[in-house]
Amino acid sequence: MSKMGLFINYDICFGCHACEMACSQEKKLPAGEFGIKIAQYGPHKNINGDWEYTYLPIPTKLCDLCAERTEIGKLPSCVHHCEAACMEYGDMEELSKRLVEQPRSVVFSLD
Amino acid sequence: MEQKNLEELYHKGELEWEEGEYTVCRGFQWTPPGCHNSCGILYYLKDGVMDHAEGDPLFPYNNGRLCARCLNLHEAGYQENRLKYPLLRKKEDRGNIDAFERISWDEALDYIANYVKNEIDGKGYGRESIFGMVGTGRNICWQVPWIINNAFGSPNTFCALFSGDSCAVPRTAATVALMGGYPVSDFGQFNEQMMDYPDFTVPGTILIWGANPLRSNADCFQGFWITDAMKRGSQLVVIDPMINWMSAKAAVQIQIRPGTDAAVAMAMNHVIMEEDLYDHEFVEKWCYGFDEWRERCSEWTPEKAAEVAWCDADDIRKAARFIATNGACAAPFGVSNDQKRNGVAAYQSIFNMLAITGNYENPGGNTIAYDPWGTVMSYVAGWDEGVLTPEMKAKRLGDKEFPLHSVGFSALGQPDILMKALETNNPPMRMSFCMGTNPFVNMAPDASRAYHALMNVDFAVACDYRMTPYIAGCVDLVLPIAMNWERNTLRCWFTPMRANRKISTYYEAKSDEEIVVLLGNKMNPEFFQSKGISTDMDMLEYIVQQAPNHTWSFQDLYDGKADGKNYDWPDRPYYQYKTGGLRPDGQPGFATATGRIELWCTMFSNLGLEPMPKYEEPAESPVSTPELFEKFPLVLTTGARNFEFFHSEQREQAHMRATYPDPRVRINPEDAKELGVSDNAWVWIEGKRGRCRQRALITEGIMKGVVEADHGWWFPEQDGNAPHLFGAFDSNINNLTENCNPGPYSFGADFRSTLCKIYPCTPENSAVMPGTEVVVNGGFTKNPEYGNPAVAAYGEQQ
Numbered sequence: 014m015s016k017m018g019l020f021i022n023y024d025i026c027f028g029c030h031a032c033e034m035a036c037s038q039e040k041k042l043p044a045g046e047f048g049i050k051i052a053q054y055g056p057h058k059n060i061n062g063d064w065e066y067t068y069l070p071i072p073t074k075l076c077d078l079c080a081e082r083t084e085i086g087k088l089p090s091c092v093h094h095c096e097a098a099c100m101e102y103g104d105m106e107e108l109s110k111r112l113v114e115q116p117r118s119v120v121f122s123l124d
Numbered sequence: 125m126e127q128k129n130l131e132e133l134y135h136k137g138e139l140e141w142e143e144g145e146y147t148v149c150r151g152f153q154w155t156p157p158g159c160h161n162s163c164g165i166l167y168y169l170k171d172g173v174m175d176h177a178e179g180d181p182l183f184p185y186n187n188g189r190l191c192a193r194c195l196n197l198h199e200a201g202y203q204e205n206r207l208k209y210p211l212l213r214k215k216e217d218r219g220n221i222d223a224f225e226r227i228s229w230d231e232a233l234d235y236i237a238n239y240v241k242n243e244i245d246g247k248g249y250g251r252e253s254i255f256g257m258v259g260t261g262r263n264i265c266w267q268v269p270w271i272i273n274n275a276f277g278s279p280n281t282f283c284a285l286f287s288g289d290s291c292a293v294p295r296t297a298a299t300v301a302l303m304g305g306y307p308v309s310d311f312g313q314f315n316e317q318m319m320d321y322p323d324f325t326v327p328g329t330i331l332i333w334g335a336n337p338l339r340s341n342a343d344c345f346q347g348f349w350i351t352d353a354m355k356r357g358s359q360l361v362v363i364d365p366m367i368n369w370m371s372a373k374a375a376v377q378i379q380i381r382p383g384t385d386a387a388v389a390m391a392m393n394h395v396i397m398e399e400d401l402y403d404h405e406f407v408e409k410w411c412y413g414f415d416e417w418r419e420r421c422s423e424w425t426p427e428k429a430a431e432v433a434w435c436d437a438d439d440i441r442k443a444a445r446f447i448a449t450n451g452a453c454a455a456p457f458g459v460s461n462d463q464k465r466n467g468v469a470a471y472q473s474i475f476n477m478l479a480i481t482g483n484y485e486n487p488g489g490n491t492i493a494y495d496p497w498g499t500v501m502s503y504v505a506g507w508d509e510g511v512l513t514p515e516m517k518a519k520r521l522g523d524k525e526f527p528l529h530s531v532g533f534s535a536l537g538q539p540d541i542l543m544k545a546l547e548t549n550n551p552p553m554r555m556s557f558c559m560g561t562n563p564f565v566n567m568a569p570d571a572s573r574a575y576h577a578l579m580n581v582d583f584a585v586a587c588d589y590r591m592t593p594y595i596a597g598c599v600d601l602v603l604p605i606a607m608n609w610e611r612n613t614l615r616c617w618f619t620p621m622r623a624n625r626k627i628s629t630y631y632e633a634k635s636d637e638e639i640v641v642l643l644g645n646k647m648n649p650e651f652f653q654s655k656g657i658s659t660d661m662d663m664l665e666y667i668v669q670q671a672p673n674h675t676w677s678f679q680d681l682y683d684g685k686a687d688g689k690n691y692d693w694p695d696r697p698y699y700q701y702k703t704g705g706l707r708p709d710g711q712p713g714f715a716t717a718t719g720r721i722e723l724w725c726t727m728f729s730n731l732g733l734e735p736m737p738k739y740e741e742p743a744e745s746p747v748s749t750p751e752l753f754e755k756f757p758l759v760l761t762t763g764a765r766n767f768e769f770f771h772s773e774q775r776e777q778a779h780m781r782a783t784y785p786d787p788r789v790r791i792n793p794e795d796a797k798e799l800g801v802s803d804n805a806w807v808w809i810e811g812k813r814g815r816c817r818q819r820a821l822i823t824e825g826i827m828k829g830v831v832e833a834d835h836g837w838w839f840p841e842q843d844g845n846a847p848h849l850f851g852a853f854d855s856n857i858n859n860l861t862e863n864c865n866p867g868p869y870s871f872g873a874d875f876r877s878t879l880c881k882i883y884p885c886t887p888e889n890s891a892v893m894p895g896t897e898v899v900v901n902g903g904f905t906k907n908p909e910y911g912n913p914a915v916a917a918y919g920e921q922q
Contacts, residue, residue, distance in 0.1 A: 025351050027338050027369045030767050030783055034195035037779060038176050044778035056367040056825035066372035066825075086133055094179055094190045096338075096348040 016122070017078060019092070020101040020108040021070060024117035028053060028068035032091035032100065039079060039090040048075040049091050070100070072121050078102065134166070134182050137688025139625070146170055150180060150690065152622040153608050154615050155263035156589050157200050158560070158770045160343050162615040162622055163190060174201055174609050174628050183691070184318045185620070189348060191341070192767055192780070199777045200607065201630065205590040205840055207604035208631035214600070218579070219846025219899070221596050229632065232601060233646045239583050240276070240647065244554060252519040253554040255542065256281035258503070259561025260291055260771065263613060266505035266667075267636040268559045269535065273506040275640070275647040276557070279520040281503070282539045284561045285568035285577060288866030288873035289534055290463040292343070297533045297871050298471040301727045304715025305492035305706060307475070307484060309454035311349035314491055314619055314696040319352060323698055326353045327488035328451020332362045332370050333474060334385060334876075335458020339765040344493055344618045345456050358488075359450060361443050363388065365761055366790065366832055367825035375450075376443040379827040382761040383742035383877030384433035386466050388440060389473035390739065391429030394421040395444035396480060402448065403482030410701060410714070411479055413724025413736070420736045432739070432747075434827065448481050452488035460876050463763060465865070467872035469737035472725075476737070479721045485699045485706075492706055492714075493618040496694045499671040501616055504535035511651055521545060526870035527731040534871075540864045546577035558586040559605075559636055562594050565852045566772040566836045569861035569873055570813055572853070572903040587639060590776065593852030596844045597899070604633040611635030614664050614678060620693035623681040637663050733869060742877040743865055744812070749879070756811055756879035758795065759830045762857045763875055769836060776840035787818040787855040789833040790826040791882065799882055806885040809833055811878060814859035814904035816894055817885055831882060833857045835875075847899035854894050859904065 028051050036048035050073060055066035070091070079089035083102070087093065092100045101108065108120045135141045139150045146168040153165040164183025168175050177197045181188035193200075210232040217223035227235070244253060256272035258264055258281060269281045283289050299306050309327070312319040319326065330350060338347035350370070354360070360374040363385070371377040380388055396402050397418050407414050426437035447453050455478060461467040483489040495501070507517075522538025523530040529538055545553050556578070561567065568574030578584070578598045586595050587603040595602055610630055615622035626635070634642070637660040644652040657663050661679070668678040676685055676692055684690050697703070704710040713719030717726045729735040741748040746759065768780040775781070789809055791801060801807050803822045808815050809831070818833055826832055835858070839851040853859060860880055866873045883889075897904050 025355065027351065028767070029338065029348075030192040031190060031195060033783070034192040034779060035190075038195050038198070044782040056372060056823060058824055064367055064372035064377070066367065066369050068369075086129060090178070093181070093188055094195060096189050096191060097351040098189065098348070099351075 016105045017083070017103065018105040018108055018123060019072060019078070019089070019121040020103065020111050020118065021121070022099040022115050022118045023067065023069045025097045025099045026051075026068040026070060027097055029096040031094045031096050032070050035090040035094040036076070039082070040075065042075070046075070047073055049073060069119070072123055076123055078123055130181055134180065136182055137684070139684050139688075139690060143168075146175065149609070149625065149627040151609065151624045151627070152615050152691070153177065153194050153197070154613065154624065155560070156605065156607055157193060157773045158260065158262055159193070159341070160262060161341050161346055163194065165190065165194060167609050167627060169628060172628055174198060184316055185313065186346060193770060193774060196777055196779050197607075199779055200774070201609075203590060203776050205776050206630070207588060207590055207602060208633065209604060210632065211602040212600065215583070218600070219597055219849070221591065221844045224602065229634070229642070232603060233642060235601060236585060236643070237646055239555065243583065249552060249554055250519065251277040252280055252516065253552050254278045254280070255537070255553050255556055257284040257556055257558040257561055257563060258282070259284060259559070259567065262617065263608070263615075264560035264636050265503050266501040267640050268557070269503060270506035270640050271557060271643055274509055274511045274651055275644040277511055277516065277648065279512055279517050280537045280553075282537045282542050283567070284539065284558070284563040285543050285574045285863065286539050287543070287569045287863045288465070288871050289536070289539060290467075290871075290873050290875060291459050292462060293534050294462040294467045294867070294869070294871035295457060295471050297528060297869060298468050299475055300533065301722070301725045302472060302475055302716070303479075303484065303492065303721045305494065307478075307490035308344045308493040308618070309456040310487060310489055310491045311345070311353055311454065313344060313346075313349070314493075316620070316693040319356070323487055325452065325487045326356045326358045327454035328359065329447055329453040330358050330360050331447060331453055331455040332360060332364070333455060333457070334364055334460035335456065336368050336370070336765055337456040337458065338369065339767055340458055342456065342458060350456070359446075361446055363443070365827050365830050366764065376439060376446050378435050378439045378443060380433040380435050381827075382759055382830060383464050383466065383745060383874065384429075385461055385464070385470035386473050386737050387424060387429045387432045387739040388435070389470060389477060390421045390424040390737065391426045391440050392444035392447065393417070393473060393477050393480065394424045395426060395441050396448045396477065397421065399445070401445060402480040406482035407480055410720050412718040412720040412722045414480070417476060417723035417736060424739075434829070447477065452486050453478065453481060453483045454488055454490060460763070462872055463875035464872050464877055465743055465867035465874050466740045468867060468869050469739065472737040476723050479723060484721065485701055487698055491696070491698075492700070495616045495618050495621070496692070496696070497616065497621055497668070497671040497674040499614070499616045499667060499674070501614065501667060502535070507535060509651070511648065522870065527733070528869050528871070531731065538870050540866050540870070543573070543577055543864055546580050549580065553581065555583045556581045556585065558584070558594070558599070560587070562592045562772045564858070565593050565838050565856065568863065569858050569875060570863035571856045571858040572814055572898040572905070573863050575898055576903060587636065589633065591844060592772070593838050593844070593849040597846055597849045597852075603639060604631070606630065606633040606635040611637065612660050612664065612682070613637060614668065614681075619696065620691045621681060622691045623678065625682060635660060742874045743862065744874065744879045745877065752812060752879055756881045758880050758882060760809070760811065760860060760878050760880040761830060761832050761876045762861070763835045764832055772836035772838060775838055787834040787837040788821040789818040789831055789882070790821045790823050791831050792826050792828040793822050793824060794828050795831070796820060796822045801882065801884055807882050808885055808889065809857065809860065809880050809882055811860035811880045813862065814894065814897070816854060816856050816859045817890070818855050818857070831880065847895045849895060849899065851895065853898045856894065859894055
């Protein structure tokens with residue numbers, strides 16, 4: 014089976030915490046534990062005068078890409094619930110192509 | 125994933141199925157916990173317990189997405205603080221949670237009925253001395269007036285002690301007067317195909333004015349539709365004292381001094397008219413009073429507005445040009461201008477701008493929203509069922525004082541007049557019945573005054589799903605409330621019509637609908653039986669059958685209709701002012717006296733009110749009260765939303781507190797340096813009426829000279845007994861805001877623009893905490909430090 018990963022268009026992530034909570038619910042994590050955690054930079058006025066206000070969800074070592082869900086054809090819970098619909102689950106090679114098309118995006122390779 | 129696969133996976137056309145160890149039930153989460161929307165949701169039940177919930181990928185409104193609050197529903201529903209049984213204690217035991225004793229529902233109903241018989245009727249008080257209090261939790265809007273009007277026979281329901289009805293009411297007053305309806309920005313949601321509806325095009329410009337819809341998700345508007353539209357090319361204009369995530373993405377963003385919105389909006393209108401950027405055809409055919417409006421705006425040059433608002437005149441020009449020339453402009457509104465004395469004027473100015481640029485009923489513009497079946501399930505519910513006599517209706521508080529109330533602009537009594545009545549016992553307001561609000565924690569300005577006013581009520585009943593500071597402090601009889609998945613209910617605010625099924629129970633908690641029926645049949649059985657209402661399902665069916673345009677019965681909708689869908693989403697074509705869809709008489713035009721959008725408002729004029737917006741400074745501001753500004757040199761704004769909380773809810777959820785542990789006040793780095801405040805330190809925020817403490821969040825995002833403080837904070841993990849009351853006063857920003865001084869239409873109070881000073885908390889200056897100050901010492905105003913004798917009531921200070 015090909016290697017699967019997470020693509021995130023962080024240009025459109027607005028930091029809603031749905032991915033964190035979806036993961037917490039899926040994995041029954043106690044409060045304060047995260048399988049994915051949003052990092053934030055800003056609001057900050059960059060040296061060029063533009064406002065920077067950027068979020069990026071980062072999967073932690075607790076993330077297994079929701080193996081139980083994907084096995085039956087469901088999406089990982091974070092991807093399913095992401096409010097900005099900025100996360101995609103898929104084959105790493107396909108997702109890497111998405112990286113080229115989409116400015117301000119990342120692909121996470123897990124395990 | 126392939127569509128076919130998704131439909132199979134999520135059981136298209138089914139309302140319930142088995143999946144491994146779970147029973148999955150399809151529904152719509154509404155309230156509680158409170159929410160302005162109602163996403164499609166899949167509840168996963170195990171052994172009768174709602175284990176978790178997921179977004180329904182087959183419901184186009186949210187297509188699988190869900191916010192953090194719904195993704196933590198299990199914690200909301202099964203928390204330690206959840207109320208399980210009716211509770212009763214003696215009036216002298218208020219403040220002591222342990223004094224509550226479990227009683228049965230029958231005992232609770234008997235107790236209420238006996239109180240009304242012996243203490244209201246028996247002592248010669250009229251039924252108007254029984255009043256309802258309602259919050260913004262959404263699925264309590266019709267139930268409270270129904271109970272108050274039809275079970276108790278009183279005309280008096282209020283948005284608790286919410287000075288100036290400062291949520292949506294000022295906005296709808298402006299829009300109903302101007303255009304006979306309430307516009308909601310169009311992101312395709314008025315048709316089931318959403319953004320794929322053939323006639324839909326995304327807004328060219330999304331105007332975000334003093335709002336953060338990504339967090340607040342106002343009525344019939346899901347915040348994330350903004351990012352969906354941005355992906356399809358929409359651009360942003362953002363007006364806000366704080367830089368939010370959208371400001372950083374905006375084509376134009378302007379930070380303005382809180383409370384100056386009408387001045388800035390009038391300057392934008394000025395630019396659009398003077399530079400001839402307005403929609404001539406729409407103005408000529410569909411607007412009334414253009415020349416007067418042009419004249420009114422003529423003094424508001426961008427330079428003048430910029431000086432008032434502490435911003436740049438060229439930015440005002442840029443924003444105005446962008447709004448007028450970049451295609452359709454949608455303006456998803458928030459509540460912030462409702463929470464200003466000058467708010468109606470601000471909204472009128474913004475709505476006028478959308479009118480002269482032709483942005484109503486157009487794709488990607490702003491659509492006059494209505495419930496497609498015409499169901500009365502709002503604050504006006506139950507008013508005209510024939511129970512209230514004209515004499516009794518005339519006893520609604522506030523109708524005499526405020527002309528817009530007497531003509532029905534608000535279906536509720538006026539809360540500032542209620543405050544006056546409670547403080548003076550004139551007229552006596554003896555018994556309160558509260559659903560879905562936590563009055564002095566959240567919505568009442570001058571929290572201390574609100575607490576003392578509520579303590580003057582002789583008998584207080586509250587319905588809630590968890591122990592709150594209000595219940596702990598002021599309530600005698602408590603009724604436990606069912607969560608959304610524990611109730612049958614109808615969602616219709618606005619489209620689509622949705623039915624939700626009760627799939628679980630929790631001890632003796634009941635739905636608000638069930639309480640309407642129980643109390644109705646106890647207090648006024650003749651009326652309720654004459655309508656055939658014996659169960660919650662009867663009640664909901666009665667409401668649907670009264671709706672002039674219903675296409676299905678409630679039972680049909682509940683059962684999934686013929687197509688397996690438990691919702692009804694009729695097509696809603698654009699440009700209905702051309703086809704007669706907006707007026708009761710079926711004629712083209714808008715539902716106003718002139719049939720046009722009234723830039724110069726005939727209805728306001730007929731009532732002796734200002735027909736066009738007029739800018740006024742906030743009651744307390746650097747300009748209106750310069751001496752006060754010397755003592756309190758920061759402009760304070762409050763009430764910005766966050767993802768974790770809906771007003772005062774969710775504070776008991778550890779998963780929410782993990783990412784938002786404490787209340788925060790946002791301070792500009794330069795101000796923080798001058799104040800000697802370090803990041804994350806507890807600081808006192810003090811104004812002329814009182815003080816509270818929150819943690820400093822030092823951020824470039826807030827403009828210098830302005831601070832923004834959280835609202836709705838209490839600490840369920842702390843002692844709930846008086847005087848502490850879960851710390852409900854310690855961080856309560858409404859210790860600083862003013863009650864009984866609403867705007868000129870009776871709408872809008874200055875929650876969003878007042879004055880304060882900030883200083884670090886020390887052990888010395890924290891010896892007497894606000895809870896003690898309010899509950900033990902009788903209020904901040906008793907302390908000479910504050911030197912502001914409580915103003916007795918609106919009217920006396922005019």
